[in-house]
Amino acid sequence: MSAQKLPAEFADLEPFLDWALATERERTGKRLASSLEDIQAFYDHMSARVEAAMAYLNAFPLDTLPPEAERLFHLSLSLMEVANAVEMFQNPAVINGFDVKRFAPVEDV
Amino acid sequence: MRTVIADKRWAEKYPEIGTGPVAAEPLISQEHFELEREKIFRRTWLNIGRVEEIPNPGDYIAKDLTMCRASVLIIRGRDGEVRGFHNVCSHRGNKLVWDEKGTCKGTLTCGFHAWAYNTKGELTWVPDEDNFFDLPKCDLGLTPIHTEVFEGFIFIHLAERPPESLREYLGGVADQLEGGGFGELALAKRYRVDEHANWKIALDAQNELYHLPFQHRRTIPEFCVLKDGQFTRLLDVRLFNHHSVYSSDPPEDRVGPATEKLAARFSVAETESRLPRIGSFDFYTIFPNMALLLFRGVSHDFYMSYNFWPQAVDRTDWDIKIYFRPAENAGQRVGQEYFTCLLRDLLQEDATAHEQIHIGLASRAKKELYFQDEEMQIRYFHTVLDRFYAEA
Numbered sequence: 396m397s398a399q400k401l402p403a404e405f406a407d408l409e410p411f412l413d414w415a416l417a418t419e420r421e422r423t424g425k426r427l428a429s430s431l432e433d434i435q436a437f438y439d440h441m442s443a444r445v446e447a448a449m450a451y452l453n454a455f456p457l458d459t460l461p462p463e464a465e466r467l468f469h470l471s472l473s474l475m476e477v478a479n480a481v482e483m484f485q486n487p488a489v490i491n492g493f494d495v496k497r498f499a500p501v502e503d504v
Numbered sequence: 505m506r507t508v509i510a511d512k513r514w515a516e517k518y519p520e521i522g523t524g525p526v527a528a529e530p531l532i533s534q535e536h537f538e539l540e541r542e543k544i545f546r547r548t549w550l551n552i553g554r555v556e557e558i559p560n561p562g563d564y565i566a567k568d569l570t571m572c573r574a575s576v577l578i579i580r581g582r583d584g585e586v587r588g589f590h591n592v593c594s595h596r597g598n599k600l601v602w603d604e605k606g607t608c609k610g611t612l613t614c615g616f617h618a619w620a621y622n623t624k625g626e627l628t629w630v631p632d633e634d635n636f637f638d639l640p641k642c643d644l645g646l647t648p649i650h651t652e653v654f655e656g657f658i659f660i661h662l663a664e665r666p667p668e669s670l671r672e673y674l675g676g677v678a679d680q681l682e683g684g685g686f687g688e689l690a691l692a693k694r695y696r697v698d699e700h701a702n703w704k705i706a707l708d709a710q711n712e713l714y715h716l717p718f719q720h721r722r723t724i725p726e727f728c729v730l731k732d733g734q735f736t737r738l739l740d741v742r743l744f745n746h747h748s749v750y751s752s753d754p755p756e757d758r759v760g761p762a763t764e765k766l767a768a769r770f771s772v773a774e775t776e777s778r779l780p781r782i783g784s785f786d787f788y789t790i791f792p793n794m795a796l797l798l799f800r801g802v803s804h805d806f807y808m809s810y811n812f813w814p815q816a817v818d819r820t821d822w823d824i825k826i827y828f829r830p831a832e833n834a835g836q837r838v839g840q841e842y843f844t845c846l847l848r849d850l851l852q853e854d855a856t857a858h859e860q861i862h863i864g865l866a867s868r869a870k871k872e873l874y875f876q877d878e879e880m881q882i883r884y885f886h887t888v889l890d891r892f893y894a895e896a
Contacts, residue, residue: 419693442762442766446766446769449770449834449835449838452833452834452835453833453834453835455834457831457832457833457834457837460834468834468838471834471838472837474763474838475838475841475842476841476845478761478762478763478764478842478845479723479845479846479849483722483761483849489852490722490853491856492852492853492856493697493852493853493855493856495852497697497698497699498695498697498698498848498851498852498855499695500693500694501694502691
């Protein structure tokens with residue numbers, strides 16, 4: 396069994412695997428715990444790869460993604476999570492944002 | 505070039521609503537909160553959820569309505585019917601169901617002494633029944649609550665005899681939304697916001713677009729952007745008996761950030777959903793505490809609902825639900841995630857402001873509030889509140 400974490404053609408995303416998180420709560424937590432520099436690095440790299448990732452992932456049924464494809468899927472969701480931090484706030488958190496513990500996702504995915 | 509639209513159109517359309525300042529006191533006073541408890545929340549139809557939350561016989565949702573001092577149980581019977589009951593055991597008054605959502609195999613059993621009820625609310629089992637004295641078991645079912653469904657939205661009415669049916673209560677809103685295909689969309693995200701603000705402050709702050717270019721200058725700077733010295737104008741405002749809707753169209757030349765453009769490409773779907781929209785964005789206030797938001801999405805229409813549940817005069821449980829057509833592939837799901845993250849971050853800006861407004865008004869520094877014509881629907885909401893406060 397190979398230890399391959401991502402589909403072979405997306406091996407360049409391996410340094411960002413800690414962004415492969417299954418739930419919104421985790422993705423928001425990672426965004427808020429990261430520096431803007433780290434977010435920007437992930438954003439820059441992932442933005443350039445996300446269209447290729449979608450083309451790859453759309454070949455699978457959404458509910459039966461193989462583990463390495465699922466990680467790629469979760470990386471793509473994390474890009475959506477951090478996009479506003481880069482494009483709108485230039486800050487990890489929402490400027491004048493709300494305590495995320497009191498603005499909680501329910502039935503978290 | 506934008507068409508220049510006349511000012512003060514809505515006051516002209518609805519002159520009876522008036523144009524004067526509105527009292528601030530009802531937004532912060534305990535006295536009005538108690539009036540709302542007795543004269544509004546116990547006398548109007550309240551939205552509890554949607555039928556998709558209880559798809560199968562035996563599925564139920566339970567909700568504590570702090571404002572009504574009641575706990576409500578909505579259950580789908582084995583016959584498929586949706587029924588509402590007080591979530592209270594007939595034996596000693598214990599709360600029957602303690603979780604907010606669940607399913608049963610035809611029987612709900614009280615945790616205190618195991619009195620059991622079927623999905624029609626009938627009492628079916630009492631342990632050690634022979635040791636009771638003339639127990640009128642047939643009369644000891646769960647106490648029913650008037651429950652009606654409109655387009656999949658489940659509403660309850662706590663009065664013994666509601667003065668009108670749900671359909672009558674919704675009136676013009678129902679005319680507009682009937683046959684809307686809401687059931688084709690599914691809950692994609694839900695947020696519960698624990699706000700330290702009055703429920704009406706939260707609702708009022710959502711019930712207009714005047715604030716968009718200012719409060720949301722970072723998130724959606726191109727929405728309702730001011731150009732050529734002209735402020736944007738709503739497409740339509742309609743006032744119904746108790747309720748209202750305002751509609752708008754976004755600027756045609758809006759570009760949006762890079763990831764939004766990507767997300768729009770991912771989101772392309774084969775199947776379209778079309779809701780009965782008036783503009784690109786419609787905001788219904790369904791009195792007293794519900795809002796329904798219809799959007800023209802990038803691939804298909806989608807909608808959101810808000811339920812503002814008062815917990816105390818200065819505390820609100822803002823329940824936000826976002827409904828999309830279920831994603832058929834990863835691209836659509838990722839595209840939806842972009843838009844839900846955008847809405848969430850933007851609503852965070854609002855939630856923060858709701859609390860600051862409450863602090864401001866609670867100081868009683870300001871006795872009256874001035875609404876402009878584009879805030880007509882808020883003025884109307886307060887007119888409806890006044891009507892209910894004044895009831896016997």
